[in-house]
Amino acid sequence: MASSKNGKGVALFSPYKMGKFNLSHRVVLAPMTRCRAIDGIPNQALVEYYSQRSTPGGFLISEGTLISPTAAGFPHCPGIYTKEQVGGWKKVVDAVHAKGGVIFCQLWHVGRASHRVYQPGGAAPISSTNKPISKRWRILMPDGSHAAYPAPRALARHEIPQIIQHYRSAAVNAIEAGFDGVEIHSAHGYLIDQFLKDGINDRIDEYGGSLSNRCRFLLQVVRSVATAIGADRVAVRISPAIDHLDASDSNPLALGLAVVENLNKLQAELHSQLTYLHVTQPRYVAYGQTEAGGHVSEEEATELVRELRRAYQGSFMSSGGFTRQLGMEAVAQGDADLVSYGRLFISNPDLVERFKVNAPLTRYIRKTFYTQDPVVGYTDYPFLGQESGATKALARLHKASLGGVYAAQTLVFLEAAVIYSGTKG
16 A cells, blocks of 8 residues: 655645545544443444544544453443444444544453453453552542552463454454444553563463564454454554553564564465554653653654654554644654544544644643543534634533532633644644
């Protein structure tokens, strides 16, 4: 498939052929947990949210979507393992397609980044290891409080094929729901990343130790999913340099290159390229709003991503704190074919249009990211020209009783929903 790898000056807003998909621009909605799928079922709020962010020929990636009952680590995340969940997602996908968009389902298992409260029967979360996430990190509980991560249970060798089957079945369900493809979440300290990183994986069997062993689980998942739905409908996301949830590695570049080499070999074996490789770099900063980072410098991280870009044979997507200017530079310099945006897309449903005309951006309010309210901090961010009306709507919403912590979070949103310039890089 064609790539802009050597094509300097390609615009962020130019068309791109991503495998079988003809995209009209390269601004992608990144996958983001939002906790609005009550009891794990996609609902009308999700239909509205994704529809708002759809553009003709635009590409969207769903929030992390649970592949099985053991996969959850946040409250009210959508699944893709029951008929009811598939039916709910079909309404979302249909709404995106009605606007001319393309949408992939991100397949997610959090592994040890869970809690017994989220596990069937109160069991320990599963992982590559028995080591818990350190107390540096806290898990969001169903009641809005935070708690320490418990010790997980290392998967036995004979259990791993069942988890691989869960990924495969979830992918098949995603296609049944109408998704155009799937992204396998192998980043950010979640289950597959727990096998990839030597700071977590302490196994002594064929899934631990060497780089080839640590890549084995990911490659088995990708192969299984690709043979079920077609490699050209499958993407992979990795974050070798990010230490989120203690997911550190002693040699992030070597790990990233090992993953790329194995994916290239798999593509040759399957006689088909994957749809794209999605790599997150540990910048996590957008317009002065810092979230988190990694354990390498920004220069090191940028060069690492460039190395992976040069090595990977296929479409390459970057994410991690991109601004409009940084996204334009990444595509123009050939560092990426596509750039995914997260937090800026939360508070700017028309981000693509705002970027095109270089309009001011609405500031996102982090305290409303993970509430269960179907509107506040979710579908009530204004489009261009609607700011004053949106403020009035928010004021009316605040008068309604949202209950407990979410009423307070709504007040924070009201006080901070201001417009700021998005022209700085």
